[in-house]
Amino acid sequence: MFSLAEENYLKAIFHLQQESKGGVSTNAIAEKMSTKPSSVTDMVQKLAEKKLLSYQKYKGTSLTSKGSKIAAGVIRKHRLWEVFLVDKLKFHWDEVHEIAEQLEHIQSDELVARLDRFLGEPDFDPHGDPIPDKNGNIKTTEKKLLSELDKKQRGVCVGVKETKSEFLQYLDKRNITIGTKIRVLGKEFFDGSMIIQVGRDQFFISKKIADNLYIQTS
Amino acid sequence: MFSLAEENYLKAIFHLQQESKGGVSTNAIAEKMSTKPSSVTDMVQKLAEKKLLSYQKYKGTSLTSKGSKIAAGVIRKHRLWEVFLVDKLKFHWDEVHEIAEQLEHIQSDELVARLDRFLGEPDFDPHGDPIPDKNGNIKTTEKKLLSELDKKQRGVCVGVKETKSEFLQYLDKRNITIGTKIRVLGKEFFDGSMIIQVGRDQFFISKKIADNLYIQTS
DNA sequence: AAATATATTTAGACTTGGCTAAAAATAGTA
DNA sequence: TACTATTTTTAGCCAAGTCTAAATATATTT
Known part of the structure; x- marks a missing residue:
């Protein structure tokens, strides 16, 4: 129905x-897709003709409901494929992204x-991201x-924002995974770094790490 | 490593x-791939440059060991994907071919x-075809x-040559599947049609059917 | 408000893989 | 052997998706 390139553009724009709520800029798409802005303009115009997104020159785009x-x-x-790879094939959660990038384009309802x-x-993938239902x-x-x-607050890790291997492996080293209970023991206001408690261990994490972990506070 | 089109050409030539043992003609490839002979010539020349097959103008081609x-x-x-679809996802054996055509191109050793x-x-797929090992x-x-x-001979169905849905569904209606014991009760030399016994049933089959069922006689 | 910087689009080119139409080679037949 | 039919190749064109370079809009600064 839609080409691989088209699907990848739609997915990138969706994300x-x-x-950032609101129209998406040409440059932002180009960066996310590791391509050139001129290529994005071409594709976006093509997708607009197909009514998958609305587009006005120089004004950015947003997906139509069909595109979404x-x-x-x-x-x-x-x-779903990520769940398969981790649950059934016993891949590690940091290894599945690239394979799922290929599998996501297999066509068969x-x-x-x-x-x-x-x-x-399943409702969530191995990184804690919600799986859309069949209606999207x-x-x-x-x-x-x-x-x-803030200091003294606690919660459960429910997902990761960044899914790069290096980050996921960092979390593994510290025994942090989906479901792990985390407690903030200290927070440095100058750089946003924290001391946290995970199980019996306490350690320091930078703001960059804390910015990529989703927590549910109950 | 290799494009989807390249992989499909290699697969078709391999089959x-x-x-037919020996060089493969341009027209034969074109027919199998539902494409034009001129397109085949182009691709075959490209694959020859990559040392995946040997090719001489007007003489046909055959795969190199690398291509094979x-x-x-x-x-x-x-x-392997066909086995997954049938064994794990409970697809019927006549539904899996097209999906496997897509899955076969996923890249990850x-x-x-x-x-x-x-x-x-597994050693065989749901149609009885052998699965190559990791070395090919x-x-x-x-x-x-x-x-x-011939008349009175018997054997076990070990595979099908044709995998079209209509054929596989025909077999299902008659309860023939991999492992089914078949006995030839009669054979008509004029048209090659047969009367066969399957379980307690006896019925007539045309030569076209008999030409597409692989039997192991023990 | 003018000048500069940044973002976006256009124009033209390239690659892959396909097609048609015509030319060339091989095969088959009289 | 010469003529015809078939097969294969060549040449030129097309669409998708990408790129570079140049042009044009928009944003930011002074």
Whole structure:
């Protein structure tokens, strides 16, 4: 139905929209896709003709509901495949992204439905991100960044914002994963760094780390 | 490493080589790939430059060992994914071909290794075709076409030559699947049609059917 | 408000993989 | 052997998606 390139653009724009609410700039898309702004302009015009997004020269773009639905479908497949790779094939959570980037483009509604059932209709992927349902609706959970917590607050790690291997491996070394309880013992206002407690261990983390961990405070 | 189009050409040539031993003609490739001979010439020249096949103008082509290995790798993935779809996702054996055509191009050696293990390192796909090992070696089994059997001979169905849905559904209606015992009760020499026994049932089949069923006579 | 900087678009080119139409080689037949 | 039919290749064109360089809008600064 849609080409690989088209699906990737829709997905990128969808993610950018989530992050920053409002129109998405050409440059932002180009950066996210590691491509040139001129290429983005071409593709965005093509997608606008197909009514997948609305676009005005120099004004940025935003997905139409049709475009959002397709993007959500791709993201649904991505996250379901990640669950498969981790739960069934025993991949580590830092190894699955690139493979899922390929698998997300496999076309077959029946496959997605059966995969979903096979996996037990999961709600979240291995990084804690919500899996859109078959209609493209995403369950938005109220979650905070660890960096937003104050001293003495506590919560449970429910997701990661960054999914790069280096970051996930850093978390592993410190035994932080989805479901881990974290308590803020101290917070430095100058640089946002923290001392946190994880299990019986206490250690220092930088703001950059705290900015990429989602926490649910109960 | 290799493009989708390149992999598909290598796979098609590999299959044609199996069937007819010797060089493969441009037209044969074009027919198998539903494309034009002129397109085949272009691609074959490109693949020859990459040392994946040997080619002489007007003389046909045959894969180099490098080309064979890549083709076998694609076929390995195709057949492993078919096992996954049937064994794990409970697809019917006539529904899996097109999806596997897509999945066979996913690039990740680690994925293939883990999938293989997850599936129990199967030797055959759901249609009875052997799955090449990680080095590209295919276990060749001594199997005959049902049409080659004579009256009163018997054997076990070990595979199908044709994998179109209509054919597989025809077999299902008659309760023929991999492992089914078949006995030839009668054979008409004029048109090659047969009367066969399957379980307690006896029925007539045309030569076209008998030409597409692989039998192992013990 | 003018000048400069940044963001975006346009124009033209390239690559991949496909096509059509015409030319050339091989095969088949009288 | 010569003529015809078939197969294969060449040449030129097209669409998708990308790029560079140049032009144009918008934003920011002074």
